Amino acid sequence: GNSVTQMEGPVTLSEEAFLTINCTYTATGYPSLFWYVQYPGEGLQLLLKATKADDKGSNKGFEATYRKETTSFHLEKGSVQVSDSAVYFCALSAGAGGTSYGKLTFGQGTILTVHP
Amino acid sequence: GAGVSQSPRYKVAKRGQDVALRCDPISGHVSLFWYQQALGQGPEFLTYFQNEAQLDKSGLPSDRFFAERPEGSVSTLKIQRTQQEDSAVYLCASSLGGRAVWFQETQYFGPGTRLLVL
Numbered sequence: 510g511n512s513v514t515q516m517e518g519p520v521t522l523s524e525e526a527f528l529t530i531n532c533t534y535t536a537t538g539y540p541s542l543f544w545y546v547q548y549p550g551e552g553l554q555l556l557l558k559a560t561k562a563d564d565k566g567s568n569k570g571f572e573a574t575y576r577k578e579t580t581s582f583h584l585e586k587g588s589v590q591v592s593d594s595a596v597y598f599c600a601l602s603a604g605a606g607g608t609s610y611g612k613l614t615f616g617q618g619t620i621l622t623v624h625p
Numbered sequence: 626g627a628g629v630s631q632s633p634r635y636k637v638a639k640r641g642q643d644v645a646l647r648c649d650p651i652s653g654h655v656s657l658f659w660y661q662q663a664l665g666q667g668p669e670f671l672t673y674f675q676n677e678a679q680l681d682k683s684g685l686p687s688d689r690f691f692a693e694r695p696e697g698s699v700s701t702l703k704i705q706r707t708q709q710e711d712s713a714v715y716l717c718a719s720s721l722g723g724r725a726v727w728f729q730e731t732q733y734f735g736p737g738t739r740l741l742v743l
Contacts, residue, residue, distance in 0.1 A: 541729045553668070553716065553734040560729045598667050602728045610681055611720065611728045612658060615667030
């Protein structure tokens, strides 16, 4: 079956530090890949996505590249801010064909805390 | 336009009680998903509706869990005879539901209902 593995947290950084959160996946076919973020007291919201190999998703200074050869979708940001403190979830949606209907398979989440 | 809303936000139930959790998706969204999120874990799929049709209920953990979306908009997740292991946050998400690209679509999540079974 499909699965997503994220680097274990929590991750604690100082403001303006470089961020990487690793994500690898197992899936049949060609899944779409997503990063969702959950800010304190808020619901899950999409951060970025990529729907085919070598696509780069980007938003709010965050980037992730869909690497089919390494089955990875690592999240990066060059300079984090205190406001980036949140829980980050990597997820996949199985590709065309089959009957997955777009349901998401999530990783376990990575807690990020950024200090001033 | 409003986002996805869920009610109640918090629910405390005694073991054995029945509970009903409501989800109001974004207007016009065809697809509706329910997920269960245990503490410290990522959400796990429960069930999927396309309009009023429940097309996938493979994630429902037992026959105590039942979901419906009778008019293709509001959905209710019902848990009968609640157990302590049912304690979790229940998330509802909706998406446009375009047939050709459903696996690429963004899902919009509600704030969740936190269920605590004592």
